[in-house]
Amino acid sequence: MLENGDCDDGDDDRCSLNTCGIAQPNYRPAAASLVGLPPPFSDQVLENVLENVLCFLTCHRDRNAASLVCKSWFRAEAQTRLELFIGNCYAVSPARAIGRFRCIQSLVLKGKPRFADFNLVPLGWGARFSPWIAAMAPSYPSLQRICLKRMTVADADLVILATSFPSFRDLTLICCDGFTTAGLAAVAENCRHLRSLDLIENDVEDEDDDGVDWMSCFPPGKTCLESLVFDCVGCAVNLEALESLVARSPSLWRLRVNDYISVGRLFRLMARAPQLTHLGTGSFSSFDGEGDFGDSLESAFMASKSLVCISGFRDLAPEYLPSIYPVCANLISLNLSYALITTDQLKPVITRCHNLQTFWVLDSVLDEGLQMVAATCKNLRELRVFPLDATEDSEGSVSDVGLVAISEGCKKLQSILYFCQTMTNAAVIAMSNNCQDLVVFRLCIMGRHRPDHLTGEPMDEGFGAIVKNCKKLTRLAVSGLLTDKAFAYIGKYGKLVRTLSVAFAGNSDLGLRYVLEGCPKLQKLEIRDSPFGDTGLLSGIHHYYNMRFLWMSSCKVSLKGCKEVARRLPHMVVEVIRDRLEDDNSVAMEKLYMYRSLVGPRNDAPPFVKLL
């Protein structure tokens, strides 16, 4: 599943769960008369064969393709699909999904558009899980796994979930909101076969800071818990209960705790779970009055021979960092993005991490720190560099120097997210040449409209080189000063691009047209603050039914243009999200969010959402 609390929308396949079930035999009563008819059961034989073959298709895209072959295949596939993936909860209704797929064991459901993470979608917009769980509870008795992303999940929903599915095993909530520790308590208490409870980057805010003691709600005795991730839960947990739980969960391989756990508690947890492979530390420091645990912590790490992935490191006290040295050589994944460390503090850690494939870090390590990464981590596949100071005017900490270093040292790089203040085309071009395996390239130049700081030119050539040279690229996020030329490049070369994020870029409608006309695989397009208007919008009419969604905010699109799209594409749901209720007739629109749907406009839209 997702490592390191990955919130990437990019690769849906990684969300996909591998299940392979046995197809149900399709017996029917014998036909009364056989004269002149084809041999009995021949069609059933075909379906039986088909079902037994289809069970080897697990990827939802493959299954979708199979279901289009003919009615017989459609039926067989529908009856045997075990894992349901719904990329946009409003593209289909619960009733319709349940009507087609009768024996689902695992559900992946996604709700709000990604820009909701950055406060661009007002509260209460939608994506409530309630109607889904209400419909599924009676219909999917064998449901085992649910994975939700950007949905609003109420405590009541979790109660229903916990009490409706006797075989329920895995709950994953990513970037969701609406629930509290009371809902967690219901899950802990009632899901007797719970294997994983993974809470990743959710807003779990209880009214009062204490919340419910959900940790004590797990049933006594040995559990089959394998993964427990709760670093986003903003309340204290019962530490004794947690320790007891860990001690009686022999299958536990992943544990990520929140920052109410200090090192004083952490080493005890580690001692009770030496088999852990994935560890998320809480506060990597001692709380006031607790004393020093350096030795205990170091012993704990030395004993954790199986650790391959470490994250957390909140409130890092640098003197504790050396305790992880013993495990660095085995690490595949290291997330230091919440640790404010300097280049010097990073050095002894990173120089030991020869096998690292995933690395998340803060730009406080500077270009020098990235040079060290490049020098040691030859197997690096994914790098994310986050800004300590996430504002436009801050002093840049990492720059083109760091990017070039990484490109030269980490040739196997597949995915990069890089925040900086300025960049050069030369550096980006260098990366495009050195890292041919790039699938995800997300560069965020925080200063809006910033040109190449050496040449003063737009960043067109850099991004152009990326789409041209990185032939496997499927996800791209652009930034800096960009003209329509950059989009021409994307349209010309970005033939595999599925996800594109644009902000403060482009000159005219041409830019949008290039992309919509040139990128046949485009699925998800999110644009903000760019001068694209109705002409650009309408140039994508031929393609919108192939896309999951289009988001445009603070662009030059007008209500008229949106209405035109709605008129010409009856199966598109076109939402206009207004910031102020009184702006009914204003010309320039705030936010446009549109997506294909089998069930027409939703009936739960709040007053500030207008459905055209």
Next chain:
Amino acid sequence: MIIDTENLRATELRLGLPGADEEAPAPAAPAPDRPARGCKRLMTETGSEESGSKIEISEDDRAPEARVASKAQVVGWPPIRANRKNVFQGRKAEAEAAGGGGGIYVKVSMDGAPYLRKIDLKLYKSYEQLREALEDMFKCFTSGDFSSVTVGGGGSNYAVAYEDKDGDWMLVGDVPWRMFMSSCKRLRIMRGSEAKGLSPNS
């Protein structure tokens, strides 16, 4: 009540009469009295109808740097999730060793809304801006408007109250903005009808 000298220094207000003078608040006085005198106006008093809160504090305070930056803060840019941004606000201030760098995050709850939000008070320079932001944040739950939110009680659909450092609930708008910012611990949006005559122990 103990006079909070730090608050006094932080605000350095010269509104109304200087601090040395004793002055009881007149019912319709436009200039708010400083509660540091020791007479806090709690929730029960909805006397002052005129909003003294609209007074802009124009003199420079202690944070001259990025707050007065030429670029306005753009919503959602850079694209970093709020929980990540929050983690380092305080840290940055320490690292800079120059005061005033961090944000002031307070929880905002609204009666009837199923969940809370957190906002950074430092993003706003006046009650008006705060009102707009709150309205925006919670508009899906309201059919009414917040237009008179800075005035306690009478006539408005909603009132905004805040919990101060001493744990008392006060109506927002009574004190000068800077003082409010430094003493506000959390906010609560309540129905106007409840704001009247509410006991201090809400």
